[in-house]
Amino acid sequence: MAYEKQKSKSRLIRFIAILAVVIPIILVVIAANLGRTGFNLPQKLTLELLGPVQSLLTSVVKTSQGIWRHYIDLVGLREENDKLLQELQVVKSKNLQYREDAVLNLSLSKNLALERSFELPTVTAQIIGRDPSLWFKTITIDKGSSSGIVKGMPVVSIAGVVGQVVNLSPDYAKVLLAIDPNSAIDAISLKHREQGIIKGKGLAYQFHYVLKNSEIEQGSQVLTSGMGGVFPKGVAVGTVTEVIDTPRGMFQKIMVTPAVDFQKLEYVTVILKVDSSMADF
């Protein structure tokens, strides 16, 4: 009995001694890392290690999805084809209208001596991983600093704004999606030219700092304004889905549906645009 007591006591003392050594070590590691935003060497190495495994799994997934789409998912193909042809006609007519707007915009820009650069170097990358957490929206792409990518560069897709590079290693990079609450993009509505900030709300955007006397309405297109110096001007952000006139304050509450379907995104383009604002990012 006394022996058992002594044994449990010595076990407790040993446990406390181990904790007394281990906890300070953990605290030192945590204090060195807590709140940091840039990757240190071990984290870069971890990203380099995870990247190839993620790439391999992504290619397995793509092959399986390809088989499904090509050989199994043929139900409703004819109806979908008819529907798409109809939509194409609508898009073509809208395209003509947008071309006219673009020409007008271009002539106005020339008059104001603004430079509008469409020919920036770009790098296309594949998405190999997605953030598994509930509150953060990031993706991992298979291009890194060795491809000329620098922290803070904008990332877009054919549909529009995707996000911004936040961390990278030589061969891989982490992109903060525009729908993440920590993301903020300078934007402007196409029709009424109302300027504001687009902030992520998890699945959609909110268009901040738009005054109550503005004429912005549901269905308005929102583009990047180019004012922040990160995204080039005129990249699609989304469509206004809800305009709520709040009883208090100077600004309206405007919800915007993203132009990009982040769930189906597979490839992105990193614009190799170096700007002075990236030095502080």
Add this chain to the structure above:
Amino acid sequence: MRIPVFTILGVVLLSLQTSFLPIIPEWLGLPELLFLLIVFASVYLSIAEGVVLCLVFGMAMEVVSGSFLGIYVVSYGAIFFMIRGFSAWIAMEHSSSLPGIAALAYLLSRGLVYVFTAMLTDESLAPWVWGDVLLRVLIVAVLILPFDALFQLILEKCDAKRQRRSFFRRRSFKSGNRYRPRQKG
């Protein structure tokens, strides 16, 4: 042997979680496979092994997630000691208590991540949606038992290999009492 094997296993699980499982629709919930390994390490591995794995996996999670660096390390470290203390206190049976402990630990872990992020960020954080969180808690509670069986199998293989190695090492020693004093005469 255990640490390298379980580290590689963690890398595979995390890669599955980030590259393969996102094809599942969001409304079905995403299983957190790496967390299942953390729970297993907390119960069955030694303190040193468990702490090393928690630190490594916490760092790996921060690499693929958009959270502030250090948050997952704190969260997993806290969960490790919580589960360890709790399982020793209740003299935990292998399978009956594990889903409950895993579910509670996951809820606590997400809470810690959310609270720390809310403290560190000056921007608004996405709201805590109980539906999404509880769905993931349920998924963890359901998956812990089959994954525990898998991890146990891997652990047994590791230990069997270690025993075989030490058996061979013992055989190379000379037999007999080397410390017996030589008899004179």
